Amino acid sequence: MTPVNLGHLVRWESDWAGLRVVVAGLGLSGFSAADTLIELGAKVVVIDGADTEVNRSRAETLKIVGATDVLLGAAHTDALPLIDGEAPQLLIASPGWNPRQPMLAAAAEAGIEIWGDVELAWRVREKEGRKLAEWVVITGTNGKTTTVGMAEAIFKAAGLRAIAAGNVGTPILDAIRDPEGFDVIAVELSSFQLHFTHTISPLASVVLNIAEDHVDWHGGFENYKADKAKIYERTRVAAIYNAEESVVEAMVExxxxxxxxxxxxxTTGVPSVSMVGVVEDLLVDRAFLEDRRNSAAELIALKDIGEVVPRHTAANAAAAAALARAYGVEPAAVARGLAGFDAGDHRIQAVARRDDVLWINDSKATNPHAANASLGAFSSVIWIAGGLSKGVEYDELVSAHAARLKAVVLIGTDTAKLREALERHAPLVPVIGPGVRETERDTAAGTTGSAAGWAVMAQAVKEAAGIAEPGDTVLMAPAAASMDQFTSYAQRGNAFIDAVRALMGETSK
Structure with a gap:
């Protein structure tokens, strides 16, 4: 077939009517994309391999508003469907769909353009009578959600109508279709989403950090890095990079x-010219002011951001501040936004401090890169770790932090790789657990969710309390996913909070 040139589709009022589109995936982004395209007048067929109750409900809704068809079940995911007897002209891929998936591969071979919902959102963002928002875009292996939230808080503190969207919270197409519109949208982008973007041209962009992740989806680490680097393409005002990571700096170059x-x-160190960084516990700007060679604009004292501000949190704040300053936000608004920002639960969350022992919940540390950030924030650590490892290696993480480990309390059903790394790189550090046997888990009681998980966490907290002394930090940063013993990282974090409060005789809130 002859590929269709879709270069004319650049705003809401473009001629979308009759365009034959397949939407792959019926999650939040897929549903939003299909709904938008139907409103634009396209002929839309939606495909999802999961024939679930949720998807059947979404399918009925889309059929009511005008979808040509919704096909559910694995039998529909291998071949491109015909639409009114003809081949599709466009395929919208939801983030979870791998480019090597048979239907997507067939579309690529046929020369059919493949977009993600972010690409579609960029193309329809201009609409007569609706405020046109600027985009600032954020990606990285870790820290994306915190940074996009910080940026949103800063923009709101500056009196702007702003929203965080994309890979977090609100689907980007839902934000775009808001009747009132926004001054600025802080868009979190995953590597999956970036793979299917082609024309976005943001005001400012940032890659926070890079570590090996999702290599199975991308077909290798080099491909993963290449998709992350796409965020900088066509940036108009500021391409913001982590000056402490040469790989990220090379992306900008x-x-x-x-x-x-x-x-x-x-940087979390003293900034050079055209950088945002830290001087004597103050976040400062040497980039967005006239006399940047000889002076710096004070943004905020780190102590005003939170009780615990580890290095990676300071880095996220610096990145968010740079995005806002690129837009033109004044330093005072940056300070108000960061001071008022609530990072939420489960990410370097101070749960309790008693007898000079600090208890920290970092259940969001679901991989070694994330756990590395939190381990590096404390000097004497009793580390609660383990879970669903997803095949990662722990040698580099343990080697980097062996000197600060006082003891390790293991949770999780498969801790072999973590235990082996500890034996190799921290042989003198006591390793305890897992302390709850399968038979005990079967009868253990929890307040919600997995009884097994609650019993495991209660035992881990009890073991940590028996070791902790004044000046220590008990850090629950598993460096692994949670689904072996919990339904989510949030449930795992709540189990830790409950166990700590129970230990201290407090009532869970």
Whole structure:
């Protein structure tokens, strides 16, 4: 078939009527994409391999508003469907759909354009009578959600109508279709979403960090990095990079940005010219002021951001501040936004402090890269760790932090790799657990969710309390996913909070 040129589809009022589109996936982003395209007048067929109650309900809704068809079940996911007897002209891929998936591979071989919901959102963001929002876009292996939330808080503190969207919270197409519109949208982008973007041209962009992740989806680490680097393409004002990671800096050096775009670094050390960084526990800007060679604009004292501000939190704050300053937000609004920002639960969350022992919940540390950030924030650590490892290695993590480990309390059903790494790199550190046998888990009681998980966590907290002394931090940063013993990282974090409060004779809130 002859590929269709879709270059004319650049705003809401473009001629979308009759365009034959397949939407792959019926999750939040897929549903939003299908709903948008139907409203635009396209002929839409939606496909999802899961024939679930939720998907059947969504399918009925889409059929009511005008979907050509919704096909559920694995039998429909291998071949491209015909739409009114003809081949589709466009395929919208939901983030979880791998580019090597048979239907997507067939579309690519046929020359059919493949977009994600982010690409579609960029193309329809301009609409007569609706405020046109600027986009600032954020990606990275870790820290995306915190940084996008910080950016949103800063923009709101500046009196702007702003929203965090994309890979977090609100689907980007839902934000785009808001009748009132926004001044600025802080868009969190995963590597999956970036793979299927082609024309977005944000005001500012940032890669927070890079570590090996999702290599199975991308077909290798180099492909993963290449998709992350796409965020810088066509950036107009500021391509913001982590000055402490040479791989990220190289992405900016090689990016094809809009003429006049500046490369702005962020660091947790003293910033050079055209950077945002930290001087004597103050976050400062040496990038967005006239006399940046000889002066710096004070943004906020780190102690005003939170009780515990580990290095990676300071880095996230610096990145968010740089995005806001690129937009033109004044330093005072940056300070108000960061001071008022609530990172939420389960990420370096201070749960309790008693007898000079600090208890920290970092259940969101679901991989070694995330756990590395929190381990590095404390000097004497009793580490509660383990879970569903997803095949990762722990040698580098344990080696980097062996000197700060006082003891390790293991949770999780498969702790072999973590235990082996501890034996190799921290042989003198006591390793305890897992302390709850399968038979005990079967009868253990929890307040909600997995009784097994609650029993495991209660035992782990009890073991940690028996070791902790003044000056220690008990850190629950599992460096693994939670689904072996919990339904989510949030449930795992709540189990830790409940266990700590029970230990201290407090009532869970």
């Amino acid at each position: 090689n990016a094809d940005v809009i003429e006049g775009c500046r490369a702005i670094g962020f």
